[in-house]
Amino acid sequence: MDMKQVNAGKLRAIGYDANGRILRVEFDDRKLVEYAGVPQETWRRLSTSGSMWSYFRDNVEDEYAARRVR
Template sequence: MEMKRVNSGKLRAIGYAARERLLRVELDDGRVVEHSGVSEEVWRRLSGSSSAWSYYRDNIEEEYAGRAGAKAAVAGAARPNPLDELFGK
């Protein structure tokens, strides 16, 4: 699944698999949540929203079953900073 990098509220990346009707969201703390049964119309609205975080919370988070998913590979998203080991956060 291809992930789209976003910076909206706690969202850092979103992706959608149309065949499986599966939405994957990556949050700012590195958690990944997968929502099943999501229509392409909901995906289109989320990915095109100027406030994806608000749309996600209002229309997806509690409306579709969510479960912890595998870590998504998105360049620059939720990666630890290698300097944090040296200097702390």
């Protein structure tokens, strides 16, 4: 999965697998978490948001099943 480097709040990189509907997020502490069942529209809104950290907290963090990868 390609990761897009970002500098938004605690987010450092984000990536998305459209086939599996998996959002991968790397945080500033190097923790890597995958969120399952994320629609492509949510990914689009997150990746183009002017306030990515706020969008993530409000629309992803507690809305989708998370699995820590690292």
